[in-house]
Amino acid sequence: MYCDYCGKQATTHVKKTINGQTTELHLCPQCAAEHGFGSAFGLDLGDFWGSLFSEPTKKSIADTVRCEDCGRSFREIAELGKAGCPTCYRTFYDRLLPSIHRIHGKTQHTGKVADKADDSLKKKRELQTLREELERCITAQEYEKCAELRDKIQQLEEKGGETA
Amino acid sequence: MTKWYEKSGTDGDVVISTRIRLARNVNHVPFPAAMTSEQKEDIINKVFAAFPDENGAFSCVRMETVSPREALSMVERHLISPDFANGAGETGKALLLSPDESVSIMVGEEDHLRIQVMRAGLDFDSIYEEANCWDDFLDSRLHFAFDDRLGYLTQCPTNLGTGMRASVMLHLPALQEHGIIQQLANTVSKLGLTIRGMYGEGSRSEGALYQLSNQVTLGLTEQEAIENLKSIAGQIIKEERQYREKMRSLPAFEDRVFRALGVLQNARLLSGKEFMSLVSQVRMGIALGMIPNGNLDRINRLIIEAQAANILCRAEQDLDAAARDSHRAAFVRDNIIC
Ligand SMILES: [Zn+2]
Ligand SMILES: [Zn+2]
Numbered sequence: 001m002y003c004d005y006c007g008k009q010a011t012t013h014v015k016k017t018i019n020g021q022t023t024e025l026h027l028c029p030q031c032a033a034e035h036g037f038g039s040a041f042g043l044d045l046g047d048f049w050g051s052l053f054s055e056p057t058k059k060s061i062a063d064t065v066r067c068e069d070c071g072r073s074f075r076e077i078a079e080l081g082k083a084g085c086p087t088c089y090r091t092f093y094d095r096l097l098p099s100i101h102r103i104h105g106k107t108q109h110t111g112k113v114a115d116k117a118d119d120s121l122k123k124k125r126e127l128q129t130l131r132e133e134l135e136r137c138i139t140a141q142e143y144e145k146c147a148e149l150r151d152k153i154q155q156l157e158e159k160g161g162e163t164a
Numbered sequence: 165m166t167k168w169y170e171k172s173g174t175d176g177d178v179v180i181s182t183r184i185r186l187a188r189n190v191n192h193v194p195f196p197a198a199m200t201s202e203q204k205e206d207i208i209n210k211v212f213a214a215f216p217d218e219n220g221a222f223s224c225v226r227m228e229t230v231s232p233r234e235a236l237s238m239v240e241r242h243l244i245s246p247d248f249a250n251g252a253g254e255t256g257k258a259l260l261l262s263p264d265e266s267v268s269i270m271v272g273e274e275d276h277l278r279i280q281v282m283r284a285g286l287d288f289d290s291i292y293e294e295a296n297c298w299d300d301f302l303d304s305r306l307h308f309a310f311d312d313r314l315g316y317l318t319q320c321p322t323n324l325g326t327g328m329r330a331s332v333m334l335h336l337p338a339l340q341e342h343g344i345i346q347q348l349a350n351t352v353s354k355l356g357l358t359i360r361g362m363y364g365e366g367s368r369s370e371g372a373l374y375q376l377s378n379q380v381t382l383g384l385t386e387q388e389a390i391e392n393l394k395s396i397a398g399q400i401i402k403e404e405r406q407y408r409e410k411m412r413s414l415p416a417f418e419d420r421v422f423r424a425l426g427v428l429q430n431a432r433l434l435s436g437k438e439f440m441s442l443v444s445q446v447r448m449g450i451a452l453g454m455i456p457n458g459n460l461d462r463i464n465r466l467i468i469e470a471q472a473a474n475i476l477c478r479a480e481q482d483l484d485a486a487a488r489d490s491h492r493a494a495f496v497r498d499n500i501i502c
Binding site for chain 1: 198300326
């Protein structure tokens with residue numbers, strides 16, 4: 001699919017219905033940004049999200065799986081532009097990811113970790129910080145601190161933080 | 165108890181207030197749009213139970229007990245969103261409010277919980293710390309939905325990740341007058357921020373009040389988002405001050421400020437729109453030290469208290485437009501300068 005405006009590879013597909021006449025718009029990232037579709041800014045997301053997934057090939061597989069917590073299908077989520085419950089994100093993770101990436105430009109959370117969240121993530125983060133600190137100490141030749149950090153890292157790894 | 169908006173804060177010449185809002189949801193419960201009324205009741209009860217009387221004296225309000233007038237006055241005080249106010253009189257929505265109104269928790273808005281902390285002036289660090297504390301406190305009782313990859317899970321994908329919307333309310337009369345706001349909006353949008361009118365989403369800017377906030381919530385930490393916002397806000401504040409300095413020496417500007425003050429001190433009828441445009445000029449005059457006895461705290465408070473629904477709430481009745489404008493004019497006359 002190529003961009004309707006400039007002919008480059010299109011990545012954004014928008015469906016518009018005016019007076020019952022449905023037209024589809026295919027846009028490359030630059031043209032999409034210019035028309036307010038390239039980012040989440042100032043954009044009717046419900047419409048955007050829905051149109052993203054309403055291509056015929058995806059429609060056929062969409063309804064077979066339903067979220068076990070709220071019963072919503074992927075198609076319903078796409079049409080509403082809203083997840084039905086937290087579990088929807090886990091159930092349809094792979095299929096939601098492209099539009100999540102489109103909205104945020106990233107797909108991996110790096111901020112605060114919820115208390116009851118998987119402990120392994122907290123450990124992973126902690127290990128990462130310790131390793132960075134260790135590297136810094138090695139460069140700075142602070143050997144006493146290095147030994148201390150190595151012990152800490154070893155302790156954390158033994159607790160199973162590395163298995164994730 | 166003094167309300168948070170009754171005093172001005174750091175960089176108060178340009179910054180009205182700072183706000184942080186966290187979107188949070190409970191695991192294995194549908195998001196508000198898909199909830200049954202029993203599920204809504206259940207969440208409200210769980211949140212209320214976390215705030216027994218002895219705990220901080222939060223008021224717990226069910227929105228079905230709130231009149232549309234009161235609900236709108238809460239929007240004007242930035243305690244709730246316009247969408248949430250539309251649900252006044254409906255069951256399934258509730259609000260928790262600290263005595264100074266600086267902490268508000270909406271239950272059953274777009275997400276199960278919206279935890280919001282506000283403060284006068286530019287003050288991201290301390291309000292994030294406070295929002296973070298309430299988040300931990302509520303998480304320990306309700307267990308928020310979280311995913312290793314996507315962070316906090318929210319009804320709308322635009323809030324995934326930190327679920328955090330941080331914003332700062334700026335008074336930008338000089339930049340507005342010089343036609344720089346649109347250019348500013350284009351620039352900040354490239355940096356993952358957005359700038360819009362006083363009451364957020366889709367609202368027009370009255371009185372040159374603009375809200376600058378982060379757009380992206382996934383893939384950067386709360387601290388990174390806040391630092392980003394702080395540095396852009398800092399640059400905007402600097403620009404606004406430079407333009408104000410240029411205007412200060414113009415006789416026509418001084419004339420305009422004092423004419424605006426004259427109208428506010430003497431008018432018998434004031435529409436909301438006229439009030440906002442005049443008070444904006446007076447506020448800039450006070451910030452530049454042009455008006456003796458001028459006081460930013462008083463003006464900030466007046467801007468909120470002279471809004472339509474706040475007037476109706478004080479009058480304890482619905483008024484037609486002319487009566488409301490008359491009430492507004494009287495209130496402004498009494499409160500503009502001591
Ligand atoms: Zn193109
Ligand atoms: Zn679901």
